[in-house]
Amino acid sequence: MATFRRFDPSDLDKISKCNLDPLTETYGLDFYLQYYAKWPSMFQVAEDDRGNIIGYIMGKLESSPDYFRNYEHYLPWHAHITALTVAPEARRMGIGRILSEKLEIAADNGDAWFMDLFVRKSNHRAIRFYESMGYSVFRVVKDYYGENVEDPSAGGEDAYDMRKPMKRDVKHEHIRENGRDFEVDPEDVF
Amino acid sequence: MNGYRAHRPSLRDDCGMQIQRAWQDGLWANIINMAKSKAKLNKDPYFEALELAARSQLDTPIDRQAAWQAVDKILNEKAVVKESTTVDLYDWALVSTGMTTEQYPKYIGAMRVNAVKANPKQKEIAKTSFFSCVANSDWEHAQQVLVLHVIAAIMDKSFPGERSFHFRNVITTYIYASSLDDTDVKKSMFRTLAMRQIEKAKTSRQDSGSESLPPRAIATQDDMLLWLNMIIKETKGQDLVECLTDPKYNALHALKDGFETICSTMMDHLMDLGAWDEFFTICKAIFENGVAFWLVEEHEAKEKPKLEAQPKQEKSLEQKAAELMAAMDRLNITTPQDLKKAKLADESIATRTVVKDWKMWENFIIAAGKQPNAKKALKEVEEYFTTITEFGPQHAIYRTQLDMAKLIILFETPVESESDESIASEARINGLVAYVHSHYRDMSCFDNLKRFYGLLSTSEAKVLLERLDTDGSQSEESPFQKIMLLTLRFRLRYYFTTASNCYKPSYTYRGATCGICDSDSVPERCDTCLKDIVKACVWTWKAGLKQGDLQEKLKSEGVSPYTDLTIIGSVCLLKLAGVDGLWARNDNSPLAWADRKRVMQAILWMDAQHHSQAIKRQDLSVLLVKLYVLIGAASHAKSIWDSLEVKNVTLNSLGPLFADRLGTMAPGLWQGHARGDTPTSQYLHYYRSAIEKNIPNSLRLSFDHGSYASILGNLTTRTKHKQSCTLVMALVDHFRGIRSVEGEVMQETWQDRLVQHIKPGMQLHDTTDYGPFPNIEANPDHPIQDFLSIGPGLSEDRAHLSLLSERFLCLIAYKEPKEYKPANAALAKERDRNVVVPACQDTAEWMNTLLNRDDIRDKLTLPEVEYYSLVQALASYIGLSLEAPKGDGRDKLVELIRSQLVNQVSRLMDRRKTVSEADATRADVFHDISALHANGMLRESALATVYMIRYLERTRGSDAKSPVPKWMTEHLKILRTATSTANRRLKEYIEILMTTVNPAGWADRIAEWAFGDLATGTRAVSDDADETFENSDTDMLLYKAIGPKRNFTMTVDLIVHSWADAARGWSKAKIIE
DSSP: OOEEEEOOGGGGGGOHHHHTSTTSOOOOHHHHHHHHHHOGGGEEEEEOTTSOEEEEEEEEEEOOOGGGTTSTTOOOSEEEEEEEEEOGGGTTSSHHHHHHHHHHHHHHHTTOSEEEEEEETTOHHHHHHHHHTTOEEEEEEEEEESSOSSOTTSSOEEEEEEEEEOTTOTTOTTOOTTGGGOEEOGGGOO | OTTTTTSOOOOOGGGOHHHHHHHHHTOHHHHHHHHHHHHHHHOOHHHHHHHHHHHTTSSSHHHHHHHHHHHHHHHHTTOOOOOHHHHHHHHHHHHHTTOOTTTHIIIIIHHHHHHHHHSTTOHHHHHHHHHHHHHTTOHHHHHHHHHHHHHHHHHOTTOTTHHHHHHHHHHHHHHHHHHSOTTOHHHHHHHHHHHHHHHHHHHHHHHHOSSOOOTTSOOSHHHHHHHHHHHHHHOOHHHHHHHHTOTTSSHHHHHHTTOHHHHHHHHHHHHHTTOHHHHHHHHHHHHHHHHHHHHHHHHHHTOOOOOSSSOOOOOOHHHHHHHHHHHHHHHTOSSGGGGGSHHHHHHHHHHHHHTTOHHHHHHHHHHHHTSTTHHHHHHHHHHHHHHHHHSSOOOHHHHHHHHHHHHHHHHHSOOOSHHHHHHHHHHHHHHHHHHHHHHTTSTTHHHHHHHHHTTSOHHHHHHHHHHHHHHHHHOTTOHHHHHHHHHHHHHHHHHHHTOGGGEEEOSSTTOEEETTTOOEEBTTBOHHHHHHHHHHHHHHHHHHHTOHHHHHHHHHHTOOHHHHHHHHHHHHHHHHTTOSSTHHHHSSOTTTTOOHHHHHHHHHHHHHHHHHOSSOOHHHHHHHHHHHHHTTOHHHHHHHHHHTTOOGGGHHHHTHHHHTTHHHHOGGGGTTGGGTOSTTHHHHHHHHHIIIIIHHHHHHHHHHTTOHHHHHHHHHHHHHHHTBHHHHHHHHHHHHHHHHHHOSOOSHHHHOTTTTTOOTTOOOBOOOOOTTSOOOOSOTTSOHHHHTSSSOOOOHHHHHHHHHHHHHHHHHHOOOOTTOOOSSHHHHHHHHHHHHHHHHHHHHHHHHHHHTSTTGGGTSOHHHHHHHHHHHHHHHHHHHHHHOOOSTHHHHHHHHHHHHHHHHHHHHHHTTHHHHTOOSSSTTHHHHHTTHHHHHHHHHHHHHHHHHHHHHHHHHHTOTTSOOOHHHHHHHHHHHHHHHHHHHHHHHHHHHHHHHHSSSOHHHHHHHHHHTHHHHTSSOOOOGGGOOTTTOOHHHHHHHHHTTSHHHHHHHHHHHHHHHHHHHHHHHOOOOO
């Protein structure tokens, strides 16, 4: 069973179910605490009956710096999913969706135009997951990831920059239908 | 403050390029010269500070002390350093020369406040000074800085940021009050001040209505969380209940504000306080609102409820309209579109979220069960849940949640008469079976149901097992369902085998009868059941290996019942082998008397399953790590551990699962310590960064972003890190490991800033996460990890004992630097004695207190009990022998300590006799190599004794006027003989280990250990075709499944190589005489 709440630093002592999974990266303390300090409502966890953290999502609210305002890739005030993980034993239950929905609520509260995230082009499962939640590809970031999972001989792997409009974007001005046709370089991405 | 303690401060712009460049390059001599001339020329105190900061980086003591003296002078003369950049330089100079956070307030904190006093309107100075104090936990000065600044802000209405400074002031005052001792009169004063300020901020919000809030009113959920955290911390019992149920502001009002976190926190605390009635009343209202909001929301979204598992009965249009009208009436709205209004929209989202949360449901059930008419209340609650589940997204977890809630309600509903009991019992079993049938696919199915197993009677347990057995066996059409149900059944049977309530007392020699199989048994360990479970698991596991289609299906479902079968079967084998953790308390290792055959079978089976997985199951990996450490194969355990990538934040909680006691058993892993390459180096790096950099940075960010709850959370995190048992473990094992390589005591433990603040008696936190272990035992006091470890897990008492021992060693090993030539050597010695004697007495006293605690034997291995008792005796001996109390009692006391020392060393050595007299057939190697930890503690004991002898000889021996007295000479001679014997035996042991582990032929031997005559070929391996479950035996099944496989040979090779590594490491260990 799972209950959902804001992250607390003591949760870091109970994240083994998620972080022993090879697909979940373990960062330094400063990384987690930065989100906890700046965007506490955008760091949500799912906890099981024994107090184990079986899923968490980390997000932030930001825009490109002001001096980029006239730049074509300028990002207005938006929310970003930095990390989303669910423990193997808790997958297929909808925990990832609930965590994402909670982040969307926080993004709406923060008056964001849209929510975005980066995902490997080869991660079809994740792409399907986000598409089913209303996200669409906004652009392709060429060679965003250093290593190519499907082809180790390739220089890098492309990322999809996926977006979902938030309530503020009533006219859906910040998404597009043919996002897969728009390619940008990693340095264009804030 | 970025990297506050790590980075040198930026210099003032007017310093000039030459100084700036020299500062960047660390050319201290150049800076000293240039700063000196600038100071002379400009009469600017900044350059004096710069010169002192540069001098603090030199090696000479006089230069390193210069900044301290200057700061002392400034403070004594009540001079004020106005520029905060100048204070930054002094701050850095003092930190560089060892200033602790405890010393900060007296020196730098005071200077910071003076700088703000001199510039009350300078926002930047106030900010820098404030954050510097915060980073160093100097809350007194941080609070003074803010008060000065807030006053300045009030005086000047145009001052920006008044609101944030106000809330900073509240929380800083509160933290300062909390940091004071209870006896300090200021504590109550500042606490009251902070509470009044925050209450006023809350009242301002309530009084102002919702449109325009006054600047000092609570505005955000984070402001409100600050109020709530302070109230919860400072109010107790019924007062807190009243506060949380205040008709003006309770959880319902929090939801009206859209503050979901506030609501949940308030409700959690009501439950913690046992305020069932209050909880039930408020929760009911929340659910009423929740249903109304969902109804209106779904109507508005024009979404039809689509619950598949619980098809809703079609309602007439009139019914639907009536429900909608009632809902709008409850919410006080006239049209569904009203929900789009900002405040109502927030309330709707928060309420709809809260009523779907599992914890709220669980507590609602508990509270309903406490109502006078529990049956009715539970029924009511179930109806809410069913209704709520029909709304919104139909995630699988909500369906599981509803089924689980119904099951809990079923178990909680009181049975009114005895005659109803059999019906209720049947309903409970049916409920459990129905849940299993709906959720057998979930990996968490067994864990979710665990809360109910203990509530079943033995006969109910048997019925449940039979039902699952029948269902599992009959699922021929679905091999997937069959394997999942059978695995669940085996896990369940194991659970009942470990449950005390499944045993009846009997008059047989074993003392009990197993309620499941009716055999005579030892309570909580029925051998018949364990053997049955192993056989059934091996049979099912072996059969499954051949089913390719099923493997594909399991992969697509993301489950691995074969890993579960392996774990249950192997754990049964270990229990049958006699591995239960109890021997660790009475002998050198939990494997001291274990059946080698069963242990090896368990390891080889687990390893075979581990290798067969493309994606490793982490619980299996962790179990293997523990087992390999247990059998002395530390280097192989390390390679599996490394694959788990435990690093950074997970070190604090998961590190002990591998690294605990490693410093005593695997000297080989510390051979690279000169390069900083030890299993514990990364821990020390992590704690240094966390405590000195990451947490202070996060505190600053929390203040900057108004995340007040995060400020309190950061402070708790800092305390937990500074007082972490894992930190102590890492440091102690680090130095023990290095000592095993170098043979010398290092000084660092005593001086290390990481543990300097830990005083005996201080609360320490064990944050070990045992989550990765399978949760299949019935007795929570005897989990799997307890019997798969060398000894008991981390504890506060063990951490203190280990730290006291390390400090004792540093104390007696301390030598003045060679350059130190005291004018009066005798006086210097006298001074040294005046420090050492009381410190030793203090150490002995604390260790004595800890060692005499009733439960201390549950927290230490036997070798640790002996080692700490020995160190305690050594510390007492120094105190007594150097203080030389007069009278007859002295000799008696000294003799007592001497005999205790000799006895402890002798007891440690006695166990080695079996090794030295071994026939070198390697038969005993399995048990001997699994006792490396005891070996390490013996080495440490001998080393401590040698150091004490050296200290006493050094202290008394070189003083011509006061030579070593005759009685002491005799004592030291006896102790030296004892340590020489211990060391000699240790060397003999290592030699035997080296000669027995290294030769070839081990692969066959290990196979023989595990499978006996099957491995040697004396017994024929049966044909699969003739095999039935009834005519097969476990050894044969296991051997056929894993024996002939390539992985088997590889695993055996790895074990043997790892043992050879261990022996090699020990052969290089330095043993001092």
